Amino acid sequence: MPLYEKLKNIDRRVIYIFIALSVIIPLVFKIAFTEQASPIVQNIFDKIESLPEGSRVILSYDYSPSTAPEIQPMADALTRHILEKDLRLYNMALWAPGHNIATETTDRIIIAEFPEKVYGEDYLNLGFKAGNEFLIAVILTDLKKMYTTDAKGTDIDSIPMMQGVKNLRNFDLILSLGGGKPGLKEWILFAGDPGHIPVAGGATAVSAPNLYPYYPEQMLGLMGGMKGGAEYESALMKIYPQYKNKSHPGIDLMGPQAIAHLVIMIFVIIGNITYFIARKRGEER
Amino acid sequence: MRRQVPLAITFIVGWTLIIAVFIPHPPFGQLGENFTTYFDIIAVFAFILGGGNLIRVHGNKVYKKRQDWPYSIVTILGFVVVLIAGLFKIGNPDGLSGDLTQPGSLFQDLYTYIFAPLQATMFSLLAFFVASASYRAFRAKNKEATVLLVAAFIILLGRTPIGGYLTFWLPESLSFFHIPNLAYWIMTIPNLAGQRAILIGISLGVIAMSLRLILGIERSYLGGEGERS
Numbered sequence: 001m002p003l004y005e006k007l008k009n010i011d012r013r014v015i016y017i018f019i020a021l022s023v024i025i026p027l028v029f030k031i032a033f034t035e036q037a038s039p040i041v042q043n044i045f046d047k048i049e050s051l052p053e054g055s056r057v058i059l060s061y062d063y064s065p066s067t068a069p070e071i072q073p074m075a076d077a078l079t080r081h082i083l084e085k086d087l088r089l090y091n092m093a094l095w096a097p098g099h100n101i102a103t104e105t106t107d108r109i110i111i112a113e114f115p116e117k118v119y120g121e122d123y124l125n126l127g128f129k130a131g132n133e134f135l136i137a138v139i140l141t142d143l144k145k146m147y148t149t150d151a152k153g154t155d156i157d158s159i160p161m162m163q164g165v166k167n168l169r170n171f172d173l174i175l176s177l178g179g180g181k182p183g184l185k186e187w188i189l190f191a192g193d194p195g196h197i198p199v200a201g202g203a204t205a206v207s208a209p210n211l212y213p214y215y216p217e218q219m220l221g222l223m224g225g226m227k228g229g230a231e232y233e234s235a236l237m238k239i240y241p242q243y244k245n246k247s248h249p250g251i252d253l254m255g256p257q258a259i260a261h262l263v264i265m266i267f268v269i270i271g272n273i274t275y276f277i278a279r280k281r282g283e284e285r
Numbered sequence: 286m287r288r289q290v291p292l293a294i295t296f297i298v299g300w301t302l303i304i305a306v307f308i309p310h311p312p313f314g315q316l317g318e319n320f321t322t323y324f325d326i327i328a329v330f331a332f333i334l335g336g337g338n339l340i341r342v343h344g345n346k347v348y349k350k351r352q353d354w355p356y357s358i359v360t361i362l363g364f365v366v367v368l369i370a371g372l373f374k375i376g377n378p379d380g381l382s383g384d385l386t387q388p389g390s391l392f393q394d395l396y397t398y399i400f401a402p403l404q405a406t407m408f409s410l411l412a413f414f415v416a417s418a419s420y421r422a423f424r425a426k427n428k429e430a431t432v433l434l435v436a437a438f439i440i441l442l443g444r445t446p447i448g449g450y451l452t453f454w455l456p457e458s459l460s461f462f463h464i465p466n467l468a469y470w471i472m473t474i475p476n477l478a479g480q481r482a483i484l485i486g487i488s489l490g491v492i493a494m495s496l497r498l499i500l501g502i503e504r505s506y507l508g509g510e511g512e513r514s
Contacts, residue, residue, distance in 0.1 A: 065405050130328040152384040
């Protein structure tokens with residue numbers, strides 16, 4: 001069978017093997033590239049940099065483990081940056097598994113790397129609440145209507161960080177990480193726009209294009225996919241070199257992603273070459 | 286009466302919420318907030334409804350031994366175990382008053398060791414399917430498909446550091462053709478224009494459908510056949 005015929009009828013399992021290898025090999029040999037923050041990512045970094053000490057920042061975990069490999073690097077980098085700047089971090093979740101992810105991030109990043117930070121004074125976990133965008137609409141005017149306790153069941157009025165917080169308008173920045181619904185779009189439409197609160201965040205690579213219409217007027221920045229997270233990590237390491245020695249999964253995983261993209265492109269090119277040969281021979285129209 | 290009451294509720298709530306946006310003062314502002322709060326309360330009950338429905342559908346399947354019924358046992362078991370672990374906070378170091386996701390609790394362990402790996406595995410399979418589908422379907426069959434293919438290549442390269450390495454040698458005057466810059470341009474100009482057009486179209490459709498619902502023209506949500514007038 002000529003090469004052309006073999007390529008035309010290539011078994012899908014061969015493609016699967018190439019994709020698997022394109023991910024495994026860079027992971028094993030730790031192939032990594034340098035990243036530079038694009039303007040849309042740098043805007044988020046600059047906004048956090050510009051906030052004065054003690055500013056209130058919401059970080060909403062609006063995703064589940066399925067998209068965590070793409071989104072989690074953003075959550076880690078943002079958490080580090082917010083706490084490094086001595087801002088007050090309010091974790092919450094519009095997605096039920098987001099609560100688990102927030103707890104896991106707290107353990108791995110805050111407790112491990114910022115042991116001096118005090119729960120309730122420097123960071124807080126408000127947990128998951130049902131209601132999607134309607135939850136946002138309610139807490140825009142009265143946060144305590146929906147949150148009477150934090151995730152640990154502590155009365156919200158007894159938490160130092162909640163003193164002076166009536167609603168979302170008392171926050172200086174809202175960050176939402178996700179890609180599905182509810183997510184960043186809902187935060188923009190139901191909190192950012194009506195409350196004039198700066199909103200930014202991150203989304204999976206497939207969801208990011210849908211969010212561009214809100215940039216830069218309604219959404220001050222966006223991290224799109226793994227690359228967005230890697231760019232934020234590089235921006236963080238540039239200003240705070242101490243994080244070069246910490247985990248940076250975004251940058252680490254860009255190697256496998258880059259090689260996998262290349263492999264997909266090579267297969268698409270091969271597919272097109274066989275298509276044109278077939279068309280020339282009159283096998284396909 | 287079965288139809289008039291829901292229609293009246295839809296009409297009153299719909300208009301109140303619309304007016305509340307333009308006149309956020311008493312009584313409309315407060316009414317708008319209250320209706321939104323009611324929605325959040327109802328949303329919680331949806332979980333109970335969803336759970337009940339899951340048990341009913343899969344219970345039926347197991348009872349009647351329909352095709353693939355053993356999977357339904359796994360579904361029901363998974364649901365019940367996670368529900369009990371969460372409700373009674375089994376293994377939670379802080380007991381019943383602690384955070385549901387406290388490290389060491391059964392609920393968090395189920396999440397960490399079962400739920401998260403399973404979901405991640407399912408999603409990871411996409412990489413293989415996308416590669417295979419791209420190979421078979423992504424063909425430059427006509428002008429439109431060729432434009433799509435070229436844009437896809439630029440984005441694929443631009444979303445990785447390889448794009449930058451390939452065109453780093455370009456002089457400053459040609460920096461627009463630097464692949465990451467091209468990818469950024471595609472995302473912020475043609476993509477943005479297309480997305481905005483779609484958004485405006487969807488929004489007009491939502492407005493039209495909302496008005497039909499509020500005015501009682503669209504009645505399919507009430508159930509039954511031939512309710513659309």
